[in-house]
Amino acid sequence: MAGIEDKIGPRIRQLRRRANLSQAELAKASRLAVETISRYERGALTPGLSSLEAMAKAMRIPLTSFFAEGQKKPDLPPDILKIVNRLKDEEASTIRRAYRVIAAMLS
Numbered sequence: 001m002a003g004i005e006d007k008i009g010p011r012i013r014q015l016r017r018r019a020n021l022s023q024a025e026l027a028k029a030s031r032l033a034v035e036t037i038s039r040y041e042r043g044a045l046t047p048g049l050s051s052l053e054a055m056a057k058a059m060r061i062p063l064t065s066f067f068a069e070g071q072k073k074p075d076l077p078p079d080i081l082k083i084v085n086r087l088k089d090e091e092a093s094t095i096r097r098a099y100r101v102i103a104a105m106l107s
Contacts, residue, residue, distance in 0.1 A: 029058035
């Protein structure tokens with residue numbers, strides 16, 4: 001059975017792709033080197049808690065997402081998912097405006 005060290009790299013890659021971010025974008029947002037992100041994803045380096053926290057904040061996901069398994073991927077196009085992820089910290093009026101735009105695009 002694979003330990004967490006064997007699972008964390010692929011999980012970081014999965015979450016980064018789900019957030020529609022490149023390694024460079026994640027590196028910049030989390031203040032880590034691109035090579036560090038690459039090494040994490042390949043399993044050549046195991047991230048510490050501070051790095052996981054930085055990446056979670058950059059992707060706007062809970063820290064526990066790195067350890068959750070079997071979660072269903074949202075049935076949203078990647079571009080829409082990226083918008084949704086960026087709206088998480090916005091004010092309600094901004095979210096309502098974005099919702100109306102997205103709803104109009106999908107109808």
